[in-house]
Amino acid sequence: MEQESMVFSCNSGGSTSMEDDSFQELIVAGDGDDVPAAAELPSSARPSSRYKGVVPQPNGRWGAQIYERHSRVWLGTFADEDAAARAYDVAALRFRGRDAVTNYNNNNHAGELAFLAAHSKAEVVDMLRKHTYDDELRQGLRRGAARAQPTPPWAREPLFEKAVTPSDVGKLNRLVVPKQQAERHFPFPLRRNTAAAGGDGGNSKGVLLNFEDGDGKVWRFRYSYWNSSQSYVLTKGWSRFVREKGLNAGDVVVFSQSALGMEKHLLIDCKKRRNNKQEVAADEARVVVKLFGVDIAGDKGVVQR
């Protein structure tokens, strides 16, 4: 779907993104309802909208628009005044950031913000004009009961990463998790094994944690604290991960969590240390691809951000 060019009549230095915001507090403007929804009113007495960014249409419907860099960006027409208002809110959120002035109290859910940030303004505008935003958002956000569906990149918020040591990928079947990171991002407190406590059932043996990888595959590791080395470790299940991912010393494991509404589950992925022959080969292949023209790999279409 080619867009971007036609939606905006004037948009050159499009550098606006969710990063550049620091405005006023979120203000709630609109409220109840009480519109003489009566169609066709003498153009003279046509009601002006009580909502920001909403303008009456000659046929009794409502249009939504937002201004950007001196020009107007049309967000479409709607049957209901409030539907138009909501459309404006979404656009405002995407164009001006989470602190944008909106008609309704936005439930600034992390998931929706991430969803918005992951789409270009043009894409968002397009969804609004087609009245398809809610669906797309829902679809992007849900991935609940569904099975092996990878959490979309935009919904992953990084926690921390660690370059694995030789022993992490050795035959000890354990990954040492940096203490500070562990206590900050993993279930805590994780009851530690104390000589005194002896047989405190609970989680003296650690807890089982699920981690989803980039392919949507779920890995389960035992997470526990080793008194002997005074360190947090991922044990049971770890060696399998190392083997299957072909993890080598120096590679980096990245831990993140899902920003989707539901239970924030943990995610794990690894960045291979680019060095070995395969990587080189891959690079060469990539070069060849580029020689044939435009970069095929990069995220296509999506412009601006």
Place this chain on the structure above:
DNA sequence: ATTTGTGTTGAG
């Protein structure tokens, strides 16, 4: 025949 949404103007 309608509806959408752009041109344009003037107020804030």
Place this chain on the structure above:
DNA sequence: TCAACACAAATG
């Protein structure tokens, strides 16, 4: 920036 208003372009 923003909405009111007029009306041409777009759609069915």
